[in-house]
Amino acid sequence: MTVNVNIKQIGQRKQRVAPIPFELSQAPQTVRELITMTVTVCVKEYEKRRQDSTPRPLTTQQITDMSDVGKIAFGINYGEKEPDLQKAIENALQAFEDGIYRVFIGDKELSSPDEKIKISEGDTLTFIRLTLLAGRMY
Numbered sequence: 001m002t003v004n005v006n007i008k009q010i011g012q013r014k015q016r017v018a019p020i021p022f023e024l025s026q027a028p029q030t031v032r033e034l035i036t037m038t039v040t041v042c043v044k045e046y047e048k049r050r051q052d053s054t055p056r057p058l059t060t061q062q063i064t065d066m067s068d069v070g071k072i073a074f075g076i077n078y079g080e081k082e083p084d085l086q087k088a089i090e091n092a093l094q095a096f097e098d099g100i101y102r103v104f105i106g107d108k109e110l111s112s113p114d115e116k117i118k119i120s121e122g123d124t125l126t127f128i129r130l131t132l133l134a135g136r137m138y
Helices: 031-051 060-069 085-097
Strands: 002-009 020-023 101-105 108-110 124-129
Touching (some): 031 085, 031 124, 085 101
Parallel strands (some): 002 124
Antiparallel strands (some): 101 108
8 A cells, every 4th residue: 555645844944845655564543553654664764775875976956955954965874773663663652642743644633543544545644743942931
């Protein structure tokens, strides 16, 4: 099953978001399963990029896009520490429960990890990471 995932950060000056296709092994029944499957896809993609650490020349468009964000890099991970899938899933679920990010299917916000959901082929999921404001209150 293929779904499109939007990942947004509230508070960034430039909101460049393009849907990224994610291939899920099956249709998740709860928000917890959805987060678990999404994290699993992300960790597997990260491992694949980590294994293929050959730098490729960047295109002019890639350099322009990265310079807008403030960092130009080849996307190579020079660390040797392997990702822990189980820990990544636990962190993602805890962050969702703590309100660090919100999840939407289309326009419907998902509020609980055990909430029942229905996802169809081609649905759009949106993950919005909320950022904390810094400063003092007087």
